[in-house]
Amino acid sequence: MLESYYDSGMTSLFSRRFFVSGTLLYLAISLFFVPALLLAQSSATLSHRMISQEGIGVTISINPEPGWHVYWRYPGDSGARLKTNWACDGVAPGEKSAGTPKIEPDAWPIPEVIKVGPLANYGYGSTTNLPFTLPCDRLSTKRITAELEWLACKEECIPQYATLELMAPWNMPSESSRAAEAEHLNHFPKITEITLTGKVSPPTFYAGDNSTALIYLAPLKSEGEVLQARFIPDSIGQIENAAPQQEKNGELLIQLASRELKTLSGLLVLSPTVAFPVKINLELSASPINPQSVSLSLLGAAFLGGVILNIMPCVFPVLGLKIYQLVSATSRQRKVGSLLYALGICISMLILGGGIGLLRASGVGIGWGTQLQNPIVVYSLALLFVLLGANLLGVFEFGSSIQSAAGRVKVTGPLMDGLLTVLVATPCTAPFMAGAIAVAFTLPLLNQLMVFLALGLGIATPVLLIGLVPGFAKILPRPGAWMERFKQFLAWPLFASAAWLVTVLVAIVGIERATPALFGLVMLGFLIWLFGALKFNGLRKAIFVLSAALLLSWFYPNPKLSVTANAIVHVAYSKSELARLRAAGTPVFLDVTATWCITCQSNKKLVLHTAEVTNELRAKKAIWMEADWTEPDEEISALLTEFGRAGIPLNVYFAPHAEPFVFAPLLTTSMVLEAIAK
Amino acid sequence: MKIKSNIKLALLAALFLTVPNLVSNARADLKIGAAAPQELMFKTAAGKETNLAAFKGKIIVLEWLNPECPFVKKHYSVSNMQALQKEYTDKGVIWLTVNSSASGKQGSLDEASAMAFVKSSSSSQTAVVLDSSGALGKAFGAKTTPHMFVADGAGKLAYQGAIDDNDSARSATIVGAKNYVKLALDEMLAGKPVTIAQTEAYGCSVKYAS
Numbered sequence: 001m002l003e004s005y006y007d008s009g010m011t012s013l014f015s016r017r018f019f020v021s022g023t024l025l026y027l028a029i030s031l032f033f034v035p036a037l038l039l040a041q042s043s044a045t046l047s048h049r050m051i052s053q054e055g056i057g058v059t060i061s062i063n064p065e066p067g068w069h070v071y072w073r074y075p076g077d078s079g080a081r082l083k084t085n086w087a088c089d090g091v092a093p094g095e096k097s098a099g100t101p102k103i104e105p106d107a108w109p110i111p112e113v114i115k116v117g118p119l120a121n122y123g124y125g126s127t128t129n130l131p132f133t134l135p136c137d138r139l140s141t142k143r144i145t146a147e148l149e150w151l152a153c154k155e156e157c158i159p160q161y162a163t164l165e166l167m168a169p170w171n172m173p174s175e176s177s178r179a180a181e182a183e184h185l186n187h188f189p190k191i192t193e194i195t196l197t198g199k200v201s202p203p204t205f206y207a208g209d210n211s212t213a214l215i216y217l218a219p220l221k222s223e224g225e226v227l228q229a230r231f232i233p234d235s236i237g238q239i240e241n242a243a244p245q246q247e248k249n250g251e252l253l254i255q256l257a258s259r260e261l262k263t264l265s266g267l268l269v270l271s272p273t274v275a276f277p278v279k280i281n282l283e284l285s286a287s288p289i290n291p292q293s294v295s296l297s298l299l300g301a302a303f304l305g306g307v308i309l310n311i312m313p314c315v316f317p318v319l320g321l322k323i324y325q326l327v328s329a330t331s332r333q334r335k336v337g338s339l340l341y342a343l344g345i346c347i348s349m350l351i352l353g354g355g356i357g358l359l360r361a362s363g364v365g366i367g368w369g370t371q372l373q374n375p376i377v378v379y380s381l382a383l384l385f386v387l388l389g390a391n392l393l394g395v396f397e398f399g400s401s402i403q404s405a406a407g408r409v410k411v412t413g414p415l416m417d418g419l420l421t422v423l424v425a426t427p428c429t430a431p432f433m434a435g436a437i438a439v440a441f442t443l444p445l446l447n448q449l450m451v452f453l454a455l456g457l458g459i460a461t462p463v464l465l466i467g468l469v470p471g472f473a474k475i476l477p478r479p480g481a482w483m484e485r486f487k488q489f490l491a492w493p494l495f496a497s498a499a500w501l502v503t504v505l506v507a508i509v510g511i512e513r514a515t516p517a518l519f520g521l522v523m524l525g526f527l528i529w530l531f532g533a534l535k536f537n538g539l540r541k542a543i544f545v546l547s548a549a550l551l552l553s554w555f556y557p558n559p560k561l562s563v564t565a566n567a568i569v570h571v572a573y574s575k576s577e578l579a580r581l582r583a584a585g586t587p588v589f590l591d592v593t594a595t596w597c598i599t600c601q602s603n604k605k606l607v608l609h610t611a612e613v614t615n616e617l618r619a620k621k622a623i624w625m626e627a628d629w630t631e632p633d634e635e636i637s638a639l640l641t642e643f644g645r646a647g648i649p650l651n652v653y654f655a656p657h658a659e660p661f662v663f664a665p666l667l668t669t670s671m672v673l674e675a676i677a678k
Numbered sequence: 679m680k681i682k683s684n685i686k687l688a689l690l691a692a693l694f695l696t697v698p699n700l701v702s703n704a705r706a707d708l709k710i711g712a713a714a715p716q717e718l719m720f721k722t723a724a725g726k727e728t729n730l731a732a733f734k735g736k737i738i739v740l741e742w743l744n745p746e747c748p749f750v751k752k753h754y755s756v757s758n759m760q761a762l763q764k765e766y767t768d769k770g771v772i773w774l775t776v777n778s779s780a781s782g783k784q785g786s787l788d789e790a791s792a793m794a795f796v797k798s799s800s801s802s803q804t805a806v807v808l809d810s811s812g813a814l815g816k817a818f819g820a821k822t823t824p825h826m827f828v829a830d831g832a833g834k835l836a837y838q839g840a841i842d843d844n845d846s847a848r849s850a851t852i853v854g855a856k857n858y859v860k861l862a863l864d865e866m867l868a869g870k871p872v873t874i875a876q877t878e879a880y881g882c883s884v885k886y887a888s
Contacts (some may be wrong), residue, residue, distance in 0.1 A: 153882070236878040258709070
């Protein structure tokens with residue numbers, strides 16, 4: 001008779017219930033002769049398939065519950081493979097020959113792509129039939145045993161275990177089990193492997209090593225309609241599993257894991273029922289790969305992005321000032337001025353787009369936003385913004401005064417303005433714009449320029465409208481006293497941008513290293529006020545500016561971290577831990593500190609974090625114990641009371657088997673070294 | 679009114695200003711030999727804000743953790759992971775256990791639950807990193823729990839992948855399996871090049887927010 005045993009690695013109430021009901025079920029349906037195992041997440045069955053010269057053919061059928069999935073032979077970004085352990089009459093098949101060959105399924109049904117957040121797996125959400133051929137003697141074998149381990153996942157993963165058995169005689173599958181299998185008909189890939197070719201794009205993508213490749217699907221064309229082409233790799237390190245793949249006109253765009261790859265192997269799936277095992281030979285392409293040409297919607301997106309860019313804090317003050325200029329200009333000045341401005345923008349956009357495109361094509365990995373990853377650039381920008389804001393507020397004047405009421409229009413003026421607007425706008429971004437530029441970088445140079453041009457036109461649009469369309473000009477208010485106020489108002493978006501830059505700086509280097517930079521901004525304010533008050537001229541002005549710049553550079557975010565960070569072991573204070581360390585005879589340097597305690601910070605910077613003290617502590621194998629009193633803490637308050645102190649700083653050195661040495665609040669290097677050396 | 683000069687100043691001044699959504703979100707996996715992200719700040723369960731640069735000069739092991747994943751439990755339940763942590767932290771290696779489960783997702787830890795886990799499992803890692811935003815995970819390309827990364831003293835990635843070569847969830851398989859992390863660390867501590875630098879990690883997927 002057929003029996004079934006199972007053990008569930010994760011014993012749960014479900015398994016026990018199923019054990020009871022399963023046993024009853026088997027008694028009731030003993031005619032089925034199909035050994036099975038039921039778990040909460042999936043079930044497995046073992047059945048006869050056929051007999052041949054090669055041996056006995058069986059099928060393992062794994063049936064995941066709705067919502068759960070099991071994995072393909074390459075699970076993808078996460079997961080685990082199916083593991084099978086076979087025995088014919090208790091002996092592993094093929095054991096007689098040298099080495100036990102690992103028995104794999106004869107074939108795997110076409111897997112699905114299962115997305116899990118930013119990751120992707122390959123597996124099955126429904127019944128999966130895996131045919132096996134066991135090299136066991138079909139005449140003498142009486143019993144086949146399969147020990148299985150597989151993984152079923154939904155949101156979380158539960159390992160599944162099963163031991164299934166089949167007994168001789170090896171009948172052909174019964175009607176009922178054959179019908180059951182037909183119901184869950186799996187589609188298998190074709191037998192013959194096909195070789196395809198593909199091109200790898202040269203480095204033209206974002207600073208972020210994504211490598212695109214284009215696969216030519218032409219050899220597969222004869223197989224009918226392509227519903228949704230997808231390349232599924234059969235091992236790790238070939239492609240970015242979660243990246244979308246795009247198919248158009250018989251070419252499939254995929255993201256490789258590395259540009260160095262020369263071949264890929266896996267499945268090319270054309271539809272849920274048709275897939276080919278493929279080997280893909282890759283070669284480097286000279287020109288960028290683009291499955292799409294410049295479309296109207298792409299240009300529209302770039303244009304719209306440019307328009308929206310006008311209200312972004314970097315371009316907005318410029319737009320404001322431009323309007324300010326137009327308001328006090330004559331009608332003719334407006335027309336010509338705005339056209340020249342737009343021309344200036346377009347020319348600079350072309351230069352910019354072309355420049356970046358050429359640089360990227362030659363391998364330089366620049367992209368949008370790379371400059372903001374450098375703390376010194378961010379600090380400099382913050383300074384510049386505060387400087388400009390102060391200028392707009394009228395705190396100081398810089399540069400020669402220009403008469404606004406001149407009759408003529410200088411050609412170079414608006415053109416230069418346009419050029420500078422572009423320089424200003426480039427680092428900024430707006431909705432639609434980032435996406436459009438991303439696509440632009442995948443296109444050939446000419447198409448790239450078209451996108452940049454569209455962007456430029458978008459930026460120029462508000463000014464063009466005001467300059468050319470009479471109706472718009474009318475909505476501009478008459479020049480008057482409001483203009484000065486408006487100019488001052490424009491300072492605030494700039495200050496806000498400076499504040500935002502400060503948050504970026506803190507995010508990059510952390511608050512500790514950003515602190516000098518914050519004080520640098522305050523120093524800048526002071527210097528600006530000084531400049532305005534002293535009213536220098538000529539040479540003295542130049543000297544002042546230079547010395548100011550030097551002074552400000554002293555406040556740059558500290559590129560080097562303090563020495564102690566890695567040299568000594570740091571632990572957080574706890575009464576029990578301190579007692580334990582002291583009992584063990586370990587020297588402990590206790591530092592009770594808080595971020596708001598200036599004396600503590602200066603003690604650290606000037607004395608405690610110096611090389612000499614650090615080396616001395618390291619030599620003594622001392623542990624640094626930090627009690628952070630930034631926020632109220634009872635344990636630390638008790639500690640302070642114990643040492644007779646009301647506030648911080650408090651530094652104590654616990655030499656092994658000696659009295660603790662309590663330091664005076666203000667530390668000196670010699671004081672500390674002396675105490676440690678004793 | 680010094681308009682022209684103001685515009686020029688404004689334009690010059692606003693040079694290089696950037697609003698952040700420019701930086702590509704593409705998750706590029708860290709390659710062997712590439713520099714580990716030194717400056718990226720992260721928070722530990724002890725409440726400290728630090729980054730990898732703080733451990734300059736040391737060998738750093740990063741172990742991605744989800745206490746509820748059966749594959750993590752496989753190693754923790756028989757103290758395999760803890761033994762490795764103790765052995766190598768005693769040798770001066772920095773061991774960071776990173777939890778990148780987004781809040782609300784399986785295995786997400788906060789300071790209290792992280793410290794409780796450390797206590798209950800008697801772990802000896804240098805620190806538990808609370809990476810619920812997934813920034814550190816995505817910077818390395820951590821995909822599974824457990825997923826192991828080892829950076830050498832120069833901050834370059836020397837090993838990434840599975841902890842050992844048996845992807846079963848049964849703890850019994852640990853004994854006979856080849857431990858890749860142990861191999862790599864022993865080779866690095868002896869000053870030899872790492873022979874197996876990259877393997878396929880197994881386990882549950884890291885529960886990123888998106």
